[in-house]
Amino acid sequence: xxxxxxxxxxxxxxxxxxxxxxxxxxxxxxxxxxxxxxxxxxxxxxxxxxxxxxxxxxxxxxxxxxxxxxxxxxxxxxxxxxxxx
Numbered sequence: 001x002x003x004x005x006x007x008x009x010x011x012x013x014x015x016x017x018x019x020x021x022x023x024x025x026x027x028x029x030x031x032x033x034x035x036x037x038x039x040x041x042x043x044x045x046x047x048x049x050x051x052x053x054x055x056x057x058x059x060x061x062x063x064x065x066x067x068x069x070x071x072x073x074x075x076x077x078x079x080x081x082x083x084x085x
Contacts (some may be wrong), residue, residue: 001052003041010032022066 005017008029014020030053038046060066 001049001056002031004033004037004049004053007036011036022060 002017005025008025009015009017009020011029011032012020012024014024029032034046034050034053035047037049057066061068
């Protein structure tokens with residue numbers, strides 16, 4: 001979570017990820033953060049980062065802290081690992 005959040009924070013001009021607010025974490029910001037993360041990390045690391053963010057937002061939504069959106073960022077679809085085989 002921290003690595004991608006740091007990239008999202010930087011895109012908002014925030015110096016540390018702890019200064020990032022939930023209102024700044026929308027689909028576009030997450031897509032940009034994941035793309036920045038993917039630029040210098042292995043596909044497996046990107047998949048783990050996406051899984052962590054997905055679980056985090058599932059928690060936020062289940063607790064009523066965040067509201068669900070209607071679309072998933074394209075980066076979530078484009079960085080999936082290929083099926084085994």
